Amino acid sequence: TERCRGPLLHWLPATNQSELRMASAEAPAARPILYSYWRSSCSHRVRIALNLKGIDYEYRAVNLLKGEQSDPEFMKLNPMKFVPALVDGDAVIGDSYAIALYLEDKYPQRPLLPQDLKKKALNIQIASIVCSGIQPLHNLTLVRFIEQKVGTGESIPWVQQQIDRGFTAVENMIKGCAGKFAMGDEVQLADVFLAPQIFAAVTRYQTDMVLHFHLLSSPQLYLSLSLMN
CATH class of the missing domain: 1.20.1050.10 (Glutathione S-transferase Yfyf (Class Pi); Chain A, domain 2)
Structure with a gap:
């Protein structure tokens, strides 16, 4: 756990400490996860934004016709029971407009908003x-x-x-x-x-x-x- 990290590093040989830090630095960041329904225009907006910005993401389908938006696990991501929902690290966003603005700030490549x-x-x-x-x-x-x-x-x-x-x-x-x-x-x-x-x-x-x-x-x-x- 994070609390044990300091003491463990203290007892490791210097070379192992260096290797551990390098491995941690080189570990790829987890991909954003998009919870989406194929026919939802709200989800569609976010998929377009992600693709325009070249962001590699994981797609997880939520079938609205089957009521999967009412699943307790999904409701933890979006209590409104709407799609889309985006999980990016410890950020959880359940609104397409908020997601678009978040992506614009965090992933400035291929900007969607002009400077003017x-x-x-x-x-x-x-x-x-x-x-x-x-x-x-x-x-x-x-x-x-x-x-x-x-x-x-x-x-x-x-x-x-x-x-x-x-x-x-x-x-x-x-x-x-x-x-x-x-x-x-x-x-x-x-x-x-x-x-x-x-x-x-x-x-x-x-x-x-x-x-x-x-x-x-x-x-x-x-x-x-x-x-x-």
């Missing part, structure tokens, strides 16, 4: 709109509730309305931006959050994207980004 403060704030604002103003309004729990209380298939018009409202706001915010992605030619934090949301809107909720020209001006680029799993 105005552009940085706009990225954060768009990410916040997606994760607090769009996705929660069509999460699995809410969709099931609508289906049970209103009727089968009645959740789709609701979801489409919420997605359209959020995308319209984002469209107005990025009108002055030019480039391959939402805010330029480089993938930024806003894109990491937008790509899974666009993918879900089109493939799962049959959302009409014709009014959201800027978001789909380069659909193949967003499709390739959304496939970074």
Whole structure:
């Protein structure tokens, strides 16, 4: 244990002490562990961020349809019973937005936030709109509730309305931006959050994207980004 480390080193020969310290220094750090569900757009954001930054991580599946998010062991990681959850050493983070900001600070390679403060704030604002103003309004729990209380298939018009409202706001915010992605030619934090949301809107909720020209001006680029799993 850590408490025994000092006394043990004291009694080791000098050469063994040196070898022990070298072995400890050379030991590879444990990989971050991502608890994720393949269809979760929240998990999708984090997988994109991890891959863009080239972070080697361990994937552990949490099947939401089987209720594995209610497993007592998983609830220790995220008492809200949501995915994703990231374990990185002694850091345990159970929110995709918090995870993205954590990764940006700890792993500065391939930054997702620009240095320009105005552009940085706009990225954060768009990410916040997606994760607090769009996705929660069509999460699995809410969709099931609508289906049970209103009727089968009645959740789709609701979801489409919420997605359209959020995308319209984002469209107005990025009108002055030019480039391959939402805010330029480089993938930024806003894109990491937008790509899974666009993918879900089109493939799962049959959302009409014709009014959201800027978001789909380069659909193949967003499709390739959304496939970074």
